[in-house]
Amino acid sequence: MKTAAVTSLAVALAGLCNAYQPLARNPAPPSTKCKCYPGDKCWPSDPEWSSLNRTVGGRLVKAIPPGAACYPSFNGIPTADPAQCAVVSAQWSNSTWMADQANIPMTPVWSNNTCDPTTAPGTGSPAGCSNVCLEGFLSVYTILAERASDIASGVEFARKNNLRIIIRNTGHCFMGRSTGWGSLVINTHRLNSIEFNSKKLPDGHTGGTVKIGAGVMFQDVYPKAWARNLDVLGGECPTVGMAGGFVQGGGQGPLSGIYGVGSDHAVSFEVVLANGRIVTADDKTNSDLFWALKGGGMGTFGIVTSATFKTYPTVSVSGMSLHITDEGDRFWEGVRLWYTMAPSYTEKGMYVWYSMSEGALTVQPFVAPNMTAAELKAVVDPLLDQLRAANVTFTTTPIQTFSKFGDLYNAMWETTHHASGLGAFWGGRMISQKDIRERGDDIVQAYRDMSARYPGQVAFGGHLVNPGHRAKDPQQKLSAVHPVWRDTADIEVFLYIPPPCQSAEQRAEHERRVTYDLGGLLRNATPNSAVYPNEGDINEPNWQDAFWGPVYPKLLKIKQKYDPTDVFWAKASTGSEGWALQDNLKLCKVK
Numbered sequence: 001m002k003t004a005a006v007t008s009l010a011v012a013l014a015g016l017c018n019a020y021q022p023l024a025r026n027p028a029p030p031s032t033k034c035k036c037y038p039g040d041k042c043w044p045s046d047p048e049w050s051s052l053n054r055t056v057g058g059r060l061v062k063a064i065p066p067g068a069a070c071y072p073s074f075n076g077i078p079t080a081d082p083a084q085c086a087v088v089s090a091q092w093s094n095s096t097w098m099a100d101q102a103n104i105p106m107t108p109v110w111s112n113n114t115c116d117p118t119t120a121p122g123t124g125s126p127a128g129c130s131n132v133c134l135e136g137f138l139s140v141y142t143i144l145a146e147r148a149s150d151i152a153s154g155v156e157f158a159r160k161n162n163l164r165i166i167i168r169n170t171g172h173c174f175m176g177r178s179t180g181w182g183s184l185v186i187n188t189h190r191l192n193s194i195e196f197n198s199k200k201l202p203d204g205h206t207g208g209t210v211k212i213g214a215g216v217m218f219q220d221v222y223p224k225a226w227a228r229n230l231d232v233l234g235g236e237c238p239t240v241g242m243a244g245g246f247v248q249g250g251g252q253g254p255l256s257g258i259y260g261v262g263s264d265h266a267v268s269f270e271v272v273l274a275n276g277r278i279v280t281a282d283d284k285t286n287s288d289l290f291w292a293l294k295g296g297g298m299g300t301f302g303i304v305t306s307a308t309f310k311t312y313p314t315v316s317v318s319g320m321s322l323h324i325t326d327e328g329d330r331f332w333e334g335v336r337l338w339y340t341m342a343p344s345y346t347e348k349g350m351y352v353w354y355s356m357s358e359g360a361l362t363v364q365p366f367v368a369p370n371m372t373a374a375e376l377k378a379v380v381d382p383l384l385d386q387l388r389a390a391n392v393t394f395t396t397t398p399i400q401t402f403s404k405f406g407d408l409y410n411a412m413w414e415t416t417h418h419a420s421g422l423g424a425f426w427g428g429r430m431i432s433q434k435d436i437r438e439r440g441d442d443i444v445q446a447y448r449d450m451s452a453r454y455p456g457q458v459a460f461g462g463h464l465v466n467p468g469h470r471a472k473d474p475q476q477k478l479s480a481v482h483p484v485w486r487d488t489a490d491i492e493v494f495l496y497i498p499p500p501c502q503s504a505e506q507r508a509e510h511e512r513r514v515t516y517d518l519g520g521l522l523r524n525a526t527p528n529s530a531v532y533p534n535e536g537d538i539n540e541p542n543w544q545d546a547f548w549g550p551v552y553p554k555l556l557k558i559k560q561k562y563d564p565t566d567v568f569w570a571k572a573s574t575g576s577e578g579w580a581l582q583d584n585l586k587l588c589k590v591k
């Protein structure tokens with residue numbers, strides 16, 4: 001039987017970007033070793049905040065969490081508003097609405113689930129849920145930036161006053177990097193310009209470029225590109241930002257099998273540095289920074305205000321969906337047959353989106369860029385024959401061919417998983433073709449064991465694709481990503497859903513389960529794999545090696561050059577090892 005939790009897991013996959021470190025039980029060091037926080041002597045005075053507000057054109061806000069409308073008060077301010085509460089409750093799983101918010105994360109565990117409308121008084125939530133709406137892990141002040149100079153002013157102010165900066169774009173980070181208590185949030189989501197240019201580039205590229213503001217999401221740029229018969233290499237989730245976490249962590253999407261890693265296609269960035277200067281980074285100017293921003297770490301080198309990417313003439317694409325619903329051994333045999341054939345899809349440049357929980361696998365869809373229906377049929381027929389021979393229960397949709405990717409995306413994509421507001425902890429792994437070829441059966445057994453370990457609480461999602469199929473980059477010149485990116489067959493995430501309203505101790509136990517019980521099973525089964533720094537466990541052991549491998553030492557030098565005093569800090573991102581969060585609140589030096 002499928003539990004309600006698993007059903008909601010299965011539909012809510014593949015998405016949010018959360019972060020949280022295991023509860024550090026060490027006493028706080030002297031405040032000089034920490035960033036400056038509310039209540040500290042060094043915290044700026046009201047007139048200083050007002051002065052910052054004037055510098056940023058009145059765009060400094062003290063954001064009240066939207067869910068406060070469902071509670072009596074927030075920080076002593078009466079907030080109950082049933083009509084507004086109904087709106088917030090209805091929009092909670094709408095990721096476009098969530099992206100527009102000032103400082104809350106799409107994955108509520110990173111705000112400490114504070115002011116959650118789904119567990120507010122009167123919702124029938126279980127005992128132990130809070131009746132009050134508190135700050136949780138959120139920040140007080142947010143700059144809703146509209147221009148690069150707003151961002152530069154925010155960086156200056158934070159550096160002078162030793163404040164922690166949180167860069168918040170869409171809030172997608174399901175690893176929690178875009179949330180932080182007591183920080184100054186610099187919200188980039190309102191920088192939403194989009195400009196196409198058809199000029200030939202010095203490297204010979206003739207497909208044109210698009211320059212986007214830092215806040216632009218795929219759903220903003222895709223329709224505009226498709227209308228011009230162009231493709232941009234973006235991700236599958238419409239509300240992920242293209243110039244923020246995506247490109248700085250690498251980035252993968254439905255066309256990665258033919259075009260490579262998302263960051264391979266960046267041509268130039270405009271960046272606010274730690275010293276407050278606004279600079280260009282491209283292959284001529286600040287070329288080391290340019291390279292590092294291409295997959296080398298999110299939220300750590302500077303704040304990108306705009307980015308330019310190559311565009312390409314659209315190619316035709318074929319697609320098909322597959323659903324396996326079965327039980328026990330037969331279900332997992334179906335998964336095994338489909339999964340161990342992953343290299344046969346990736347070596348054709350295909351991309352296969354899936355979500356999976358015990359008893360149900362949704363593959364929606366197989367994406368076959370530049371392949372005819374007959375070519376896709378030749379790839380999937382051997383799989384379907386084997387599923388039939390094994391008596392696995394499945395359905396498929398007819399293979400369809402579209403003249404451009406956008407038409408397939410609009411017609412075939414699974415859309416229910418774009419939900420925000422899901423209270424889960426995430427892990428993930430970027431599983432190499434080598435591991436799937438050599439030990440595919442063991443990997444599927446690991447998925448089964450993970451699922452059985454916490455029944456009804458674990459689900460999976462992923463993308464079978466090899467960004468190195470065409471774009472090889474053996475010297476890491478195109479992007480600063482882990483070399484395993486170029487031999488990947490599955491960029492996989494798993495999620496673990498705890499019961500609602502957990503204490504700090506219970507929470508620590510849930511995180512331990514993700515990192516060691518579940519993550520451990522997967523790590524053991526995939527010794528030649530790595531982790532996509534945007535789609536993994538924020539507590540991944542040896543994250544420097546898991547996320548960046550041999551590329552990391554060079555990235556660390558660039559971080560130290562551009563930000564020697566750690567004005568920017570993001571959990572488990574490049575150069576973050578000198579600091580740690582104390583009980584998820586204060587950021588303090590540990591070295």
Ligand SMILES: Cc1cc2nc3c(=O)[nH]c(=O)nc-3n(C[C@H](O)[C@H](O)[C@H](O)COP(=O)(O)OP(=O)(O)OC[C@H]3O[C@@H](n4cnc5c(N)ncnc54)[C@H](O)[C@@H]3O)c2cc1C
Nearest residue numbers: 015016017169170171172173235236241244245252299304
């Ligand atoms: C439902 C869902 C689907 C996803 N699908 C894909 C996918 O198809 N392909 C893929 O590659 N990834 C995917 N991701 C992962 C996604 O790329 C990351 O979550 C990414 O970090 C989101 O970036 P953001 O800027 O939109 O979000 P945010 O959470 O606002 O920011 C993420 C990180 O980037 C930093 N950052 C944001 N903007 C800037 C900036 N302008 N300058 C410097 N740092 C900045 C933040 O500080 C934070 O560390 C998906 C995530 C979700 C939740």
Ligand SMILES: *[C@@H]1O[C@H](CO)[C@@H](O)[C@H](O)[C@H]1NC(C)=O
Nearest residue numbers: 053054057058059060061062
């Ligand atoms: C900043 O200024 C604007 C416009 O004057 C005002 O509405 C807003 O409340 C101010 N923000 C803060 C935090 O005081």
Ligand SMILES: *[C@@H]1O[C@H](CO)[C@@H](O)[C@H](O)[C@H]1NC(C)=O
Nearest residue numbers: 090091094095096097098100
């Ligand atoms: C989701 O949010 C966006 C932005 O607020 C809004 O325009 C859209 O109508 C919402 N969608 C639904 C289904 O409510």
Ligand SMILES: *[C@@H]1O[C@H](CO)[C@@H](O)[C@H](O)[C@H]1NC(C)=O
Nearest residue numbers: 112130134136137502503504
């Ligand atoms: C986080 O939530 C837990 C459970 O409600 C609570 O015990 C704890 O005090 C909260 N921490 C903060 C900083 O709000």
Ligand SMILES: *[C@@H]1O[C@H](CO)[C@@H](O)[C@H](O)[C@H]1NC(C)=O
Nearest residue numbers: 258312314315349369370371
């Ligand atoms: C698509 O396929 C054609 C014919 O095989 C080939 O010439 C072309 O380069 C391919 N385009 C891309 C973008 O891979």
Ligand SMILES: *[C@@H]1O[C@H](CO)[C@@H](O)[C@H](O)[C@H]1NC(C)=O
Nearest residue numbers: 330333387388389390391392
């Ligand atoms: C599939 O079912 C058929 C008919 O019931 C049976 O003969 C066959 O042995 C089954 N095959 C497997 C692999 O279970």
